[in-house]
């Protein structure tokens with residue numbers, strides 16, 4: 001089968017790496033790709049916003065499956081257009097992608113289906129939003145309703161910060177995404193990322209993972225897309241997985257069917273494990289980045305039959321095996337990220353890592369120019385190790401990182417710290 005993969009991040013490099021190992025694959029095409037993905041398939045230059053161009057390419061090249069990595073093409077209806085052209089696709093329709101595209105849409109589903117989540121209000125004008133903040137008090141969470149590249153969430157410590165965030169969003173800080181605001185209670189607990197494949201009928205939970213969202217060590221500093229992740233996440237016990245499936249995932253899949261927009265793809269629940277149990281922070285309609293990197297590293301089974309079964313609605317026939325090991329990935333980002341950063345500086349030393357065992361380097365914001373790898377984004381590389389313990393996976397990842405020479409990059413030195421603390425405790 002020929003497969004077309006859409007995306008350019010570390011998440012898509014990890015998917016490409018895994019798909020390229022499938023005995024079912026003939027040719028993997030990738031667009032737009034990055035500086036590392038040419039090792040897994042053929043890079044194309046198709047404008048992903050031009051759905052007709054993608055459809056024509058698929059028809060001319062007998063594409064048996066399109067895998068859509070990021071949320072933007074999903075929210076803009078690429079899966080719907082591929083379905084109309086009878087091209088099998090892994091990824092939800094635009095109406096189902098509203099689970100990520102509109103935070104208010106998801107919160108209303110939680111309310112209607114009794115899904116545990118933070119209490120909330122939806123607002124389209126500043127004065128009623130501020131009245132709500134005055135009534136609820138601080139700390140409080142202010143969110144732009146739409147897609148804001150992970151930046152549309154403000155954790156306000158004071159009422160003044162909350163009001164400032166409301167004014168910023170309504171004066172256009174996030175464009176159209178900020179036409180509506182969702183205001184939420186602050187949930188307290190440990191976060192976990194939970195992934196489920198679903199074809200709208202069957203739900204197949206994947207391995208668990210935990211992300212480090214803050215830019216600096218000790219989980220301090222601004223929120224980012226994610227500075228590192230590991231899998232499995234010890235916080236997600238079997239019992240919590242079962243509760244999450246029953247109280248969060250299954251009611252959501254039912255809600256989407258009831259609304260006439262069945263969800264087909266990977267549903268990514270951002271959870272807060274509170275004293276009351278798992279509560280939903282938000283949904284994403286795609287794999288997490290960098291969580292996908294550690295999931296792919298641990299997935300023993302061929303991924304292609306599972307992706308195809310989601311597209312064909314035959315997921316009941318699939319089971320997946322996971323390696324009984326820990327995977328851990330460290331993100332190397334450009335200095336300045338998540339604010340402004342430089343592009344175009346050279347990254348050296350990657351060839352040394354190719355020879356290291358139990359290590360994969362997934363590229364994100366890189367380009368290859370005359371056999372050099374140059375930085376081309378905020379999050380640039382994902383150095384991923386696998387080992388018998390989180391500590392071993394971490395040691396391998398940092399040993400590999402020490403081979404990389406890139407003066408304009410930085411990374412956190414403490415990825416995995418919570419799980420390592422638990423490991424140390426259980427050894428004593």
Ligand code: AMP
Nearest residue numbers: 118141153184185186187213270281282
């Ligand atoms: P989101 O984009 O909605 O996942 O939010 C980004 C991050 O903000 C989450 O991963 C949490 O760390 C934090 N966050 C969002 N909503 C809440 C909430 N209601 N309570 C506590 N933290 C939150």
Ligand code: GLY
Nearest residue numbers: 225226288289290
């Ligand atoms: N790692 C968080 C995300 O993919 O949204």
